[in-house]
Amino acid sequence: MARNRIRLSEVAREAGVSPATVSRAISQPELLSAETLARVRRAADHLGYRPDAAARALASGRSMTIGAVMPTLDNAIFSKALQAMQAQLSGDGYQLLVASHDYSKAAEAECIRTLLARGVDGLILVGAERIAEAAQLLSQSGIPVVMTWCAPEGSPSVLVDNEHAGLLATRHLIALGHRRIGVITGATRFNDRQRGRYRGVRRALEEAGLTLPPALACEQATTLAGGRMGCAQLLDLAEPPTAIVGGIDLIAIGCMVEAQARGLAIPADLSVAGIDDLDMSAHVSPSLTTVHVPTARIGAEAARMMVAILREEPGPTALTLPVDLIVRRSTGPAPGRA
Amino acid sequence: MARNRIRLSEVAREAGVSPATVSRAISQPELLSAETLARVRRAADHLGYRPDAAARALASGRSMTIGAVMPTLDNAIFSKALQAMQAQLSGDGYQLLVASHDYSKAAEAECIRTLLARGVDGLILVGAERIAEAAQLLSQSGIPVVMTWCAPEGSPSVLVDNEHAGLLATRHLIALGHRRIGVITGATRFNDRQRGRYRGVRRALEEAGLTLPPALACEQATTLAGGRMGCAQLLDLAEPPTAIVGGIDLIAIGCMVEAQARGLAIPADLSVAGIDDLDMSAHVSPSLTTVHVPTARIGAEAARMMVAILREEPGPTALTLPVDLIVRRSTGPAPGRA
DNA sequence: TCTTCTTCTGAAAGCGCTTTCATACAGAGT
DNA sequence: ACTCTGTATGAAAGCGCTTTCAGAAGAAGA
Structure with a gap:
């Protein structure tokens, strides 16, 4: 982390307001008068201010980071879902922290542990099945979890049948x-x-x-x-x-x-x-x-659902996406029945 | 971030030592006497202590996070490289923060901006070419950058010709x-x-x-x-x-x-x-x-190089991996020359 | 004119950890 | 016995931000 960065307090001084006001300009601009807001924004732009994510995370308890644990990235269905997640999340100001475990349940638990330690605000997982240790980590953490592809009844999920x-x-x-x-x-x-x-x-x-x-x-x-x-x-x-x-x-x-x-x-x-x-x-x-x-949609919907849950917006918390048969040229009548 | 987590100070109390000692047990265990270390570890295990990554990042100025900016994840060459990076980094205690920009140079600059704001300790990029704004962000940031596939002379890189x-x-x-x-x-x-x-x-x-x-x-x-x-x-x-x-x-x-x-x-x-x-x-x-x-190797080597740079280990800072022709069945003599 | 709201801003106390600096003590050297 | 090391630990000051609480200022009602 660069230590020579502009700090919030410097923006405050430049704008002639208190640090609290600058903080509000970033996260709750509706609380400020139009004039103050403009002044703060001008000062921030002028100095090239970028808030420090770690400090924000520590002070607010929210990291604006979502963890995704995938079996592998080396398969189009998952990398595509991830791509869609990432696109959806970044639109809402969240960032994806990715981990993959190569179809090992023990490695999956380790991924979950690591991401939780990173303070992710939510976790998107593939499949419903995991070892007891992982399940316990998840329930202890108290953060929202969205499962994809498969999920037990009642938990937030984006599924296909x-x-x-x-x-x-x-x-x-x-x-x-x-x-x-x-x-x-x-x-x-x-x-x-x-x-x-x-x-x-x-x-x-x-x-x-x-x-x-x-x-x-x-x-x-x-x-x-x-x-x-x-x-x-x-x-x-x-x-x-x-x-x-x-x-x-x-x-x-x-x-x-x-x-x-x-x-x-x-x-x-x-x-x-x-x-x-x-x-x-x-x-x-x-x-x-x-x-x-609909692989990409699974990713996008999971991301959307996660953000909705974090914002405590009402809405469906389990979604099943349709699958349908696409008949092409690799199938034909059984031999002798043509 | 869960707010009900065990804190370092509680471990300290349980172990009958100061918070500083617990901190050292985590990051510089060699400074402690064997006995104290064991006592702290026991207390930490017993309470199920997990350090808070945001707090560590803020206090230490290191986030133990590497950013990777890829054109897309929806192409095996990149998802494979990413998979290899991730495997390599997690072995060294680092986590990957992934962003993709779908081959847009403006979006790439935005990715870089976002990852820098997240306080990544290093950045792995694809290709050498980016808009001036991105280049400026990178040089201002002062963090190490490893480029892959292509790179200008002299910058840390893992290339193919x-x-x-x-x-x-x-x-x-x-x-x-x-x-x-x-x-x-x-x-x-x-x-x-x-x-x-x-x-x-x-x-x-x-x-x-x-x-x-x-x-x-x-x-x-x-x-x-x-x-x-x-x-x-x-x-x-x-x-x-x-x-x-x-x-x-x-x-x-x-x-x-x-x-x-x-x-x-x-x-x-x-x-x-x-x-x-x-x-x-x-x-x-x-x-x-x-x-x-050697797509996967590019990812792995870039990750390895990044860690080496962060640890200030000596070593080559530019690597060119070999490419070689694999003759299979899709090529044959020109018509009329068979 | 004096309350009573409302709206906006500031002071200050942390968030959970790291790290510098200081101290205490044990052993070595004289 | 007395200093000099070196090692092991603790006290305390932040890291840069958010957020609670309180206060100021102006508008509105009596």
């Missing part, structure tokens, strides 16, 4: 006549989003009286490479599936790449559907049928 | 016999990285005695869609190029998608090369020939 997303993708494949449908998800153990999507897939199959043989379901890293590996595994089965649902688009695209590398035509030999609707999904070839998840 | 990257990609195409080579870059006006790459392309062409007709060079958004549009533009020429260099992989991949959508075979009808080496570039079909840029 992951189960419904899985359901939509799978129903679409069933409607196309597919009966052997495979599913590749990310690790479900520490990831309630993937778990919900997987549940949706199963429910759609049950609805249609179909079963999901264990061999047709596998878990992989939530990356393109993971998708390739999962697809390879399914295609190597004695009875490979005619369609695959990927728990996220990255996995689905990995499937397509692997299938094409093996000389299969998509969708003639294999249909592939994803969930997320990344930018690139419309551009891969063939374009990917997927379930659109 | 963008010109060399453009050169490598283009030389490779020339070696394959291509003579009409098109180039699609991001806007070069406010982006010194893209400008450097473009320069490299031109230099390679000049070396080979080739020219770059204006029609074969175009600027587009640094997105997949931008690549598609640029490619469409080049392919619609009376004499389209036989090879295209994309200023970033995203553009190159967009080129491939567009060319394939028009029924062209890659690389038989058109060769495409990118620069960056995104994860996905190895997995698109055909896999993309590109110049590897």
Whole structure:
């Protein structure tokens, strides 16, 4: 922190008012007479005054900082949400403090601890599931928490119905006549989003009286490479599936790449559907049928909700954003039913 | 900020020492006797004491916070660098304060202003070019700045040789016999990285005695869609190029998608090369020939350098990371030279 | 003219920590 | 025994701002 900066007291002297008045000019200008306000502003501009955030935070008990804890930044769905959060928050004078934990629940707790120590005014988290220590830190802290993607009933949240997303993708494949449908998800153990999507897939199959043989379901890293590996595994089965649902688009695209590398035509030999609707999904070839998840809006709405809560504005404190099926070229009739 | 937190003075009372001693136990434990230190630690653990970051920042003049100003988070190269920075910094007890400006120089200056007001101890920036106002803010602030990707001589930086990257990609195409080579870059006006790459392309062409007709060079958004549009533009020429260099992989991949959508075979009808080496570039079909840029390492090294500067450790203050050509399947001999 | 409000401004007490300076004490040297 | 170090701790003064409380000044009502 630069120690040679102009201080509030110097502005006060320059403007011929007390420090208290300068402080009010910054945070509660409506309390001052127009004339005084103008004088203070002129002095502040003239000296190039910038309030010291640490001092303000200490004196006021508010840091104007929101913490965001994400699994990773290295995945468009999260970096996009973050980008939207940041844009929304900075419009309201807040700043984002970012931490990521690479899908480790212990690291997540550590992130939360660090951000709390930084005195964030609120915390935006991904998913509902965390270790007891983290949950305790949160409840002790007394600051508002907004959860995204998944959340328990009753807590402030911006959600998507992951189960419904899985359901939509799978129903679409069933409607196309597919009966052997495979599913590749990310690790479900520490990831309630993937778990919900997987549940949706199963429910759609049950609805249609179909079963999901264990061999047709596998878990992989939530990356393109993971998708390739999962697809390879399914295609190597004695009875490979005619369609695959990927728990996220990255996995689905990995499937397509692997299938094409093996000389299969998509969708003639294999249909592939994803969930997320990344930018690139419309551009891969063939374009990917997927379930659109409004990632950026999740970020923006979470930020908006956080600010509303901090300002104690009334308003809905739980929001579920719609997901919808986007049919493109990567899915088609099951072989033999064209 | 929670106001019901345990304070340092309470720990002091519990441990039967002065507040100064507790403070030293936190930041300069080597000054205390083993016995006192243990007593203070026990008391702190027992009460669940967490120091208040704002108060520490105010009293010490150090916020233990580093600001990072990125063009966007919605591009893997930056989110990956950020992820690496964050991992590196948190190991050293620093936290990242992130801001993004969507390639607007005015917004960038505003980001810098905001982060400085937050009292960051250092600033990591992308690119060397910024408006005068921003440059002035930086020099006035007196805090260390590390620039990444591009930087003027003499300032602390972690660079890649963008010109060399453009050169490598283009030389490779020339070696394959291509003579009409098109180039699609991001806007070069406010982006010194893209400008450097473009320069490299031109230099390679000049070396080979080739020219770059204006029609074969175009600027587009640094997105997949931008690549598609640029490619469409080049392919619609009376004499389209036989090879295209994309200023970033995203553009190159967009080129491939567009060319394939028009029924062209890659690389038989058109060769495409990118620069960056995104994860996905190895997995698109055909896999993309590109110049590897060590994005994550840029982030990690910038963070490391920043900490070293803050600790006044000696060490190199400018680092240039190597780029190298990765030949994959998207480039091949020029038509008629197979 | 004298209250009674209202509106605006100032004085001063912190916010929770760090850090300088001073002090106390133990051991070493003479 | 007496100074001289050096080490371990404490007292107290801030860091730069916010906010409570009180007071001044002017407007309005009686």
